Amino acid sequence: MGAIYLIRHGQAAYGEADYDRLSGVGLEQGAVVGAELLRRQVRFTEGRTGSLTRQRRTAETVLDRIGSSTTAKEDPRWNEYDHVDIVSHHGDGISQSDVDSRGYQGVLDGALAEWIGAGEDSPCAESWPAFLARVRGALDDLVAVLGKGENAVVFTSGGVIGALAGVLLGDPVMGLLKMNRVAVNCGITKLVSGRSGVTLLSFNEHSHFDGRAAQLLTYR
Structure with a gap:
């Protein structure tokens, strides 16, 4: 059974003229989640990132930290609304x-x-139905290229993760409005793909921001 790890990007530069970049905290968050993936010893055969700067920079930081030879292929369907x-x-x-x-x-x-x-x-x-269709399409296409037991990592945003989690739970609106609301920067959401389809295994894991890294826990 393969797994897909959805990583929300690090903290962006709220209130600044160029919002679409990582703050200093966002860069640190990327290093922390990278260390967490390294601790789990997960091997990725596929990587994806949206085309937004904050997503791509998070991907670079994390993949560099884990020393992965897998690259994150850019796919704008993983972009935030x-x-x-x-x-x-x-x-x-x-x-x-x-x-x-x-x-x-x-x-x-x-x-x-x-x-x-x-x-x-x-x-x-972009309307809500169009947004939902593109993120579902991005997930479907990624699942289609994963072999048995292979893992993928995706660097995306809270709205995308929330909506997809909602889809898998049968309520995408709830996912966007409620689950997205509590998504933390560089949280980990894990999906598993098997014969019965794709299942939400965990949402918004962020224990890597416990203890000494607690000051890095942010929602926006």
Whole structure:
């Protein structure tokens, strides 16, 4: 039975002009989750990353830490939803510079709910059904290339992980709105693939941020 490890990217640069990059904490988080994968002695035959800078940089940091010869092939289907576009159309256009991270999260939560409710009628460049279809397609294609007992690692984002976890539990909306909400930076979600299909084995593992690494635990 093969496994797919979904790694959420490290902390991005909230409130800065270039949000799509890792903060100093984000880089440290990548090293910590890399050490955790090294401790587990997992061998990967396939690697994937979205095309966002924060995802690719996390992939580079982690794979370098574990000394893996596997490269993370870039596939934009693993990209996060466009939170700026969604908030622009469904959240009164409030930007990260207007409020603190807690306040912005409340705005984003409401905007995401409206985005989902609008379905194909959303004015956003990508609708909720389109987002869901692309991330499901990315997972299906990855599963298709894994051989028996082979493992893959994917560097992606909280919304993608939450939605896919929800799909596997039978409720993708709940996954995006609830599970995504508690995803930690550089948390590990593990899926297993076998004869009966893909199963969610664990979600948002983050014990590697216990103890001395506790100060590196972040959600945004």
